[in-house]
Amino acid sequence: xxxxxxxxxxxxxxxxxxxxxxxxxxxxxxxxxxxxxxxxxxxxxxxxxxxxxxxxxxxxxxxxxxxxxxxxxxxxxxxxxxxxxxxxxxxxxxxxxxxxxxxxxxxxxxxxxxxxxxxxxxxxxxxxxxxxxxxxxxxxxxxxxxxxxxxxxxxxxxxxxxxxxxxxxxxx
Amino acid sequence: xxxxxxxxxxxxxxxxxxxxxxxxxxxxxxxxxxxxxxxxxxxxxxxxxxxxxxxxxxxxxxxxxxxxxxxxxxxxxxxxxxxxxxxxxxxxxxxxxxxxxxxxxxxxxxxxxxxxxxxxxxxxxxxxxxxxxxxxxxxxxxxxxxxxxxxxxxxxxxxxxxxxxxxxxxxxxxxxxxxxxxxxxxxxxxxxxxxxxxxxxxxxxxxxxxxxxxxxxxxxxxxxxxxxxxxxxxxxxxxxxxxxxxxxxxxxxxxxxxxxxxxxxxxxxxxxxxxxxxxxxxxxxxxxxxxxxxxxxxxxxxxxxxxxxxxxxxxxxxxxxxxxxxxxxxxxxxxxxxxxxxxxxxxxxxxxxxxxxxxxxxxxxxxxxxxxxxxxxxxxxxxxxxxxxxxxxxxxxxxxxxxxxxxxxxxxxxxxxxxxxxxxxxxxxxxxxxxxxxxxxxxxxxxxxxxxxxxxxxxxxxxxxxxxxxxxxxxxxxxxxxxxxxxxxxxxxxxxxxxxxxxxxxxxxxxxxxxxxxxxxxxxxxxxxxxxxxxxxxxxxxxxxxxxxxxxxxxxxxxxxxxxxxxxxxxxxxx
Numbered sequence: 086x087x088x089x090x091x092x093x094x095x096x097x098x099x100x101x102x103x104x105x106x107x108x109x110x111x112x113x114x115x116x117x118x119x120x121x122x123x124x125x126x127x128x129x130x131x132x133x134x135x136x137x138x139x140x141x142x143x144x145x146x147x148x149x150x151x152x153x154x155x156x157x158x159x160x161x162x163x164x165x166x167x168x169x170x171x172x173x174x175x176x177x178x179x180x181x182x183x184x185x186x187x188x189x190x191x192x193x194x195x196x197x198x199x200x201x202x203x204x205x206x207x208x209x210x211x212x213x214x215x216x217x218x219x220x221x222x223x224x225x226x227x228x229x230x231x232x233x234x235x236x237x238x239x240x241x242x243x244x245x246x247x248x249x250x251x252x253x254x255x256x257x
Numbered sequence: 258x259x260x261x262x263x264x265x266x267x268x269x270x271x272x273x274x275x276x277x278x279x280x281x282x283x284x285x286x287x288x289x290x291x292x293x294x295x296x297x298x299x300x301x302x303x304x305x306x307x308x309x310x311x312x313x314x315x316x317x318x319x320x321x322x323x324x325x326x327x328x329x330x331x332x333x334x335x336x337x338x339x340x341x342x343x344x345x346x347x348x349x350x351x352x353x354x355x356x357x358x359x360x361x362x363x364x365x366x367x368x369x370x371x372x373x374x375x376x377x378x379x380x381x382x383x384x385x386x387x388x389x390x391x392x393x394x395x396x397x398x399x400x401x402x403x404x405x406x407x408x409x410x411x412x413x414x415x416x417x418x419x420x421x422x423x424x425x426x427x428x429x430x431x432x433x434x435x436x437x438x439x440x441x442x443x444x445x446x447x448x449x450x451x452x453x454x455x456x457x458x459x460x461x462x463x464x465x466x467x468x469x470x471x472x473x474x475x476x477x478x479x480x481x482x483x484x485x486x487x488x489x490x491x492x493x494x495x496x497x498x499x500x501x502x503x504x505x506x507x508x509x510x511x512x513x514x515x516x517x518x519x520x521x522x523x524x525x526x527x528x529x530x531x532x533x534x535x536x537x538x539x540x541x542x543x544x545x546x547x548x549x550x551x552x553x554x555x556x557x558x559x560x561x562x563x564x565x566x567x568x569x570x571x572x573x574x575x576x577x578x579x580x581x582x583x584x585x586x587x588x589x590x591x592x593x594x595x596x597x598x599x600x601x602x603x604x605x606x607x608x609x610x611x612x613x614x615x616x617x618x619x620x621x622x623x624x625x626x627x628x629x630x631x632x633x634x635x636x637x638x639x640x641x642x643x644x645x646x647x648x649x650x651x652x653x654x655x656x657x658x659x660x661x662x663x664x665x666x667x668x669x670x671x672x673x674x675x676x677x678x679x680x681x682x683x684x685x686x687x688x689x690x691x692x693x694x695x696x697x698x699x700x701x702x703x704x705x706x707x708x709x710x711x712x713x714x715x716x717x718x719x720x721x722x723x724x725x726x727x728x729x730x731x732x733x734x735x736x737x738x739x740x741x742x743x744x745x746x747x748x749x750x751x752x753x754x755x756x757x758x759x760x761x762x763x764x765x766x767x768x769x770x771x772x773x774x775x776x777x778x779x780x781x782x783x784x785x786x787x788x789x790x791x792x793x794x795x796x797x798x799x800x801x802x803x804x805x806x807x808x809x810x811x812x813x814x815x816x817x818x819x820x821x822x823x824x825x826x827x828x829x830x831x832x
Contacts, residue, residue, distance in 0.1 A: 086629045102626045105610075106634070106655055122656075129655045132631070 087134035096170035103160035104128045110154035110164055120144040124154055124164050131167070140175040146184040189216040195253075202249045205240035206230075259385055260292035262318035263377060264309050266300035266325035268355055273298075275359035277370040281324070284374055288381065292316045301331045306338040313342050320384045324352040324377050345389035347752070347812055352380035375824055382820035387812045390752040395791045397483040398502040399743045402427065404475055404682060407435025409717025409728040410507035411457050416736030418466035422743055425499060426461065427470045427489055429678070433458050435509050436718075439533045441540040443725060444589040445620035453725065474678075478504070478685045479775075481791040482712025483748045503712050503739045506696055507732065508682055510718040512671035513568040513576065521564065521669060522640040527553040528647055529640060529667045532586060539593050548598045551665055554645070558601065561594055562649055562664040563587045564637050565607045568672035576672040578693060581722040583670035584611045588621045588630070590668065595628035604631045604662060606651055614726060633660070640667055673722035687774070688713045696720045706735045710774075714738055753811055754793035755800065759785045761807035768799035768808055 086094075086102065094101050104125070111123040121144050122130065130139055139145065148168040155163030172191075175182070182188045190213055197209035210227065214220050230236050243249070263285050267273035278296040285294040293316040297305050300323060312318060321344065323335045328351035336346035354373040362369035399422055403414045406428035417424045432438065440450035461467055470489050476496060477488035483502045490496040515523035515531045523529045528551050530538075542549040548557040565587050568575040584607070591603035610632070612618040624630060635652035642648075649662040675694040683690045688708035689697040696715045699707040706714050716732040717723060723731065742748075755776070762785035768777045769786070776792035777799060779785070786807070788799075799808040806815065 086631075100626065102629060103622070105622070126656060129653070133653065133656060133660075135656075 087132065089134040089136045090131050092174070093131050093167060093170050096173065097163075097166040099162050099164075099167050100160075101128060101132055101162065101167075104132075104162055105160065107159060109157050109159065110162075113153045113157050115151065115153065116147050116149055119147040127164070127167070127171075128162070131171075139171055140178060140180050141183070143183045145171040145175065146182060146187040186217050186219070189213055192216070199249065199253050201240045202243035202246040203241070206236045207238060208240065210236075259290045259320050260316065260318050261288075261290050261320045261322065261381060261384065262293040262309075262312045262316060263291055263295075263322045263324060263381075264300055264305075264312065265294070265296040265354075265377075266305070266323065267296060267298045268326060268359075269298065272325070272355050272359045272373075275363050275366060275369045276354060276373045277366060280370055281374055281377070285377065288378075290385070291381070292318060300325055301334055306334065309335060309338050310342045313339060313344050318344070319348065320387065321349045322352055322377060322380045322384055323349065324354045324373065324380075326355040327351075327353050327357075347390040348384065348387050350380050350384045350387065352377045379821040379824040382824055383812075383817045386814065386817045386820070390811060392749040393752050393754070393790045395481070395483050395748040395750060397743070397745065397748050398485075398500045399423075400499070400501045401425070401503045401505065401739055402475070402485070402487055402499070402501040403505040403507055404686075405429075405435070405507035405509055405676075405717070405719070406433035406461070406469070406471075407507060407509040407717055407728070408437045408454065408457070408725055409509065409719075409723075409732040410435070410505065411454075411461050412729050412732035413505045413507060413716050413736045414467055415457065415460055415464065416733055417739060418464045420736070420740050421466065422740075423466050423468070425468045425470065425487075425489070425501065427473050427475055429472070429474055431472045433461060433469065433471065436511075436533065437725065439536055441536045441543070442589070442593060444585050445614075445616045447589075447593075475682070475685060481789070482710075482742075484791070485712065503714065503742055504686060505714050505716055505732075505735055505739070506682060506686060506688055506708065506719060507716040508679055508696075508719040509676045510673045510722065511676050513674045515567075515669055515671060517575065518567055518669060518671075520639055521567065521637065521667065522642070522647070523669060526640070526642055526647060526667075527551075528665065529669065531669050531671045532583070532590065535590055535666075535668045539590065539597070542597055543593075548601070549594060549666070556665070557598070558594075558665040559598065560602045560664045561591070561604070561666045561668060562637075562647075562662055563591055563603065563605045563668045563670060565605065565670045566636070567669040569670075570608065576674065576693065578672075578722075579611065580670075580673040581611070581613070582673065582724045584609075585614070585617050585621065585724070587668075587670045588624050591630045592624040592628045595630065602631065603628070604633055604664075606633050606635065606637050606649075608634065608636060614724060633662075673718060675719055679719065686710060686713045688715070706731060706738055712742070748791075750791060751795070752790070753795045753813070754790050755788045755795065755797070755808055755810055757786050757788060758807045758809070759783070761805045762786050762803075763805055763807075765804065767802045767804065771798045771802045773798065 090101055106125050108125045111117055111125050114124050117123055121142050145168050150165040152163055152165040193209050193213040197204045265278050265281050267278055282294045282296055285291050293312050297308055299305050321339055332351050336349045339349045340346040354376050358373050401417050401422055401424045403410045403426045406426050414424045414426045434454050437450050437454045443450050470491055473489055473491040475487055476490045479486045485501050488496045488498050512531050512533055538549050551558055565583050569580040591605055595603050612621045633653050635654045637649050637651040639650040640647055647664045647667055652659050679694050687710045691697050696719050698705045708715055714735040716735040717728045764779050764785050766779045774792045774794050776789045778787055780787050795810055797810050800810055
């Protein structure tokens with residue numbers, strides 16, 4: 086197996102050699118239209134060791150991790166964790182991220198989770214909007230959610246905050 | 258005057274929806290020698306057949322026409338029904354008013370009814386001149402000949418011998434065993450081929466009912482089912498002649514020669530080999546406790562590229578068919594190689610992976626996972642030498658890229674083709690082959706182990722590429738067919754064959770070479786030609802060629818055929 090494939094396999098916990106390219110993952114993916122390569126192509130590229138192409142790609146950032154692919158895969162391969170592994174490798178290597186807004190969202194989400202032990206939508210969205218300097222997109226949706234009480238004003242903490250912090254420290 | 262009964266079938270609405278079956282009955286009742294006519298919804302059903310039987314008895318019918326579907330469907334049904342009430346079955350004829358009338362004239366009831374009436378009238382013309390015939394009885398020799406002692410031939414021979422029938426086995430090579438002798442381990446359980454073959458070969462050699470002829474070939478075959486006279490020639494000795502009742506053709510396969518694959522450098526580079534050679538390399542390595550080594554310089558092999566479909570699925574340049582066994586043995590070989598050389602790399606170039614036998618899909622997938630086999634989808638286009646290694650051009654059609662590969666050894670999964678000499682066996686046995694040289698089965702679904710000649714059966718990869726499982730299964734089926742043939746004390750055959758009028762025959766001999774079944778000979782002693790009724794298939798070639806009109810087909814005489822045509826031409830045919 087190509088060393089890159091071994092690396093991704095270890096990071097993601099997914100057995101890539103089980104893939105027989107039936108393309109069912111691609112057929113069900115809701116975000117594949119925004120990818121440079123379809124899902125099954127990503128698996129193939131990992132097997133072939135195409136590191137640079139993948140780690141610099143838009144594809145790995147456009148995956149929303151819904152795991153429809155993994156739910157349907159006849160060989161039990163989940164592309165979500167594989168995409169996570171690829172994003173993580175791209176960040177570690179300091180690669181340019183072609184979708185900065187997606188990165189900003191991930192960062193705002195994680196920062197919020199780390200701070201409160203769970204995500205507080207209002208402050209997370211504020212941080213995200215500040216980072217991207219895009220204040221108007223989805224504003225209407227946000228107001229609707231707020232009106233229905235789906236976005237609490239004040240953050241609520243959790244009991245196991247220390248453990249959450251431990252996870253973050255292990256991961257960084 | 259004859260007393261003919263006509264039974265018209267509706268075939269539900271298949272016939273009755275287009276043909277006016279009531280009017281047909283009225284019209285037929287006006288024909289002088291038609292003693293009875295009726296119609297019924299399904300004449301082939303039990304109540305329908307009972308109507309035919311009752312009709313024959315009550316109206317004292319001496320001939321019957323059933324107007325229904327093609328005779329290929331129910332001729333036998335109605336002949337049996339007639340025979341059960343004492344009417345000679347060859348006095349029953351079918352008028353095909355379904356395939357040749359109602360199905361092709363839907364929407365024109367008037368014309369279809371007229372045509373159906375013509376077809377029935379023509380059949381009446383024929384049946385009026387039919388003779389009562391008796392089935393031909395042929396004596397039966399309960400001894401079998403098996404040609405080829407590969408796994409299929411050995412299996413068929415042992416099955417027959419175990420059933421108590423003497424069996425002659427003729428093998429061209431000095432040893433029995435065929436291609437299985439060259440195999441190392443078999444899929445899907447990695448059982449050693451020697452463990453599969455060894456006990457069978459021993460059983461064959463020691464069986465009291467088996468006579469094994471090695472380094473031998475069949476040089477002549479004459480006769481017919483139940484009574485073949487065969488000549489077996491063994492190296493440096495006088496040929497022996499034997500009589501057998503049935504023959505099994507189990508001549509097997511060989512791999513398409515690698516030299517034909519110019520683009521893969523086979524024949525040019527010693528490290529490009531075929532898959533059977535690789536089986537031997539695997540065995541040598543495993544038994545010597547060392548890695549697989551290269552044929553060129555004996556160095557250990559690290560990287561192997563396996564090329565599947567080499568010569569198969571290439572109608573333009575090589576063989577159009579899929580060789581069926583390559584996907585699995587390639588996967589097996591790659592696995593066994595990786596087990597022997599953990600630091601090595603096995604790349605398989607494939608177009609599709611076809612795993613059509615029990616447990617083989619799971620086997621194949623497990624090997625890919627456990628032995629980390631690299632499958633690259635695409636056809637290799639070129640192999641060349643660079644330094645002391647081989648390089649390959651191929652494409653990864655899953656990413657759409659052209660790629661280059663390195664290898665110490667290239668293994669070609671060569672197409673399976675009929676073993677050389679199949680032409681000779683085919684013409685000796687009169688067993689037809691297809692355009693690829695594989696022996697042709699009589700019917701691909703319903704008579705898969707019978708050849709085009711009665712009494713000659715097929716087993717093994719000479720009929721089509723097969724793995725050991727399928728070869729053994731087919732050999733056992735073949736042996737069963739022969740046992741049911743041998744269960745009778747004598748054979749009976751359809752008497753619808755050619756006959757000679759000795760007064761008209763001038764012994765010119767034209768009928769001898771035209772006969773495709775070898776059923777004709779000129780008997781100089783009596784001064785006319787004869788028909789071997791056991792061989793004759795009733796094709797009529799001799800009737801057409803005979804300048805004196807001395808040959809005729811029983812119940813298909815020129816008078817009958819012309820009588821039928823005259824119905825359709827309303828007497829306008831010039832005689």
